[in-house]
């Protein structure tokens with residue numbers, strides 16, 4: 228039996244309340260034991276002194292683009308980007324071409340991921356057929372084929388009646404409904420946040436209220452149905468307030484925030500001179516929204532940090548601002564941004580950050596992992612908190628180069644990712 232001993236790292240596993248210098252023994256694909264000074268007993272030893280050893284990070288919101296838009300990203304390149312960014316699993320949004328709204332597509336994604344994926348891939352099925360917002364997809368088939376949630380991400384579920392039925396139907400199969408919250412009649416042809424900056428720039432804006440209206444609706448519908456709703460890429464003060472009040476009443480609601488909404492505002496559109504890598508949906512919001520989002524991460528209203536990794540070709544982005552595609556890549560910058568801007572800035576303790584990136588994502592979607600407990604899959608993210616490096620999109624594993632963070636110097640980076648006990652990626656300068 229092949230064994231691997233991760234020696235002398237700072238082990239941070241919020242699921243077990245562990246934050247201490249310990250060894251982790253891996254047998255084949257599984258965590259065998261975590262403890263002080265474990266004997267190697269023939270295991271291969273990796274010296275991780277000075278590094279942090281965490282349960283593998285899980286991105287609950289990734290666009291892998293395959294099938295259909297392999298010019299933007301493939302399962303192979305997207306999962307390599309995940310591994311290089313410190314993620315051992317990604318949840319793949321269904322807005323591919325065709326949309327992942329049936330078991331056949333789910334199974335083909337999983338087959339491709341097994342053959343070519345660098346990390347685990349958990350498909351998310353569509354809420355409605357073709358994500359058209361009308362008839363519900365077959366959730367039983369999707370669940371059986373391997374989908375871990377349903378979402379029409381990229382589009383809101385405009386009809387409250389459809390959302391209600393989705394929540395009722397999903398509950399029967401223990402699926403979470405992930406909603407992209409946007410009142411579509413308030414955001415027609417919008418390309419940034421509505422506010423003073425959009426007025427100055429002469430760009431059409433989407434008001435923050437358009438998101439919060441749908442978050443309020445979803446919280447109320449989750450309460451009505453007893454279903455579970457997960458709010459994707461939450462971005463406004465009023466939205467987090469709605470989630471906070473829902474949680475206080477015991478409603479089945481959870482939420483994720485992206486690094487770009489935590490660390491940038493709509494001022495970035497002006498400061499970069501209409502750089503289309505500041506264009507995404509939901510848009511970068513005001514400073515007051517950003518601060519409310521950070522506070523919501525700190526107080527636990529936000530459960531997960533997710534990337535909304537949305538790779539595009541140069542041609543999709545190298546056009547007038549209002550014509551450019553929405554979205555930015557995130558897998559290779561998210562962890563470093565959080566380590567620098569949340570941990571480094573003293574806004575969050577490391578165990579809380581690991582919970583946001585691993586423990587909670589696994590719990591919200593009911594995935595294996597999210598812990599280093601004995602018997603868990605040997606998915607491990609190793610961090611180097613002292614490493615300082617500049618973000619260089621030229622070296623991304625992703626096909627996408629559309630990031631507003633190019634040139635940022637960040638302290639704290641992933642050093643290695645292990646998936647099922649095997650090294651999926653390591654920093655080329657890593658000594659082990």
Ligand SMILES: [Zn+2]
Nearest residue numbers: 380381407508
């Ligand atoms: Zn979305």
Ligand SMILES: [Zn+2]
Nearest residue numbers: 320380381535
């Ligand atoms: Zn998305």
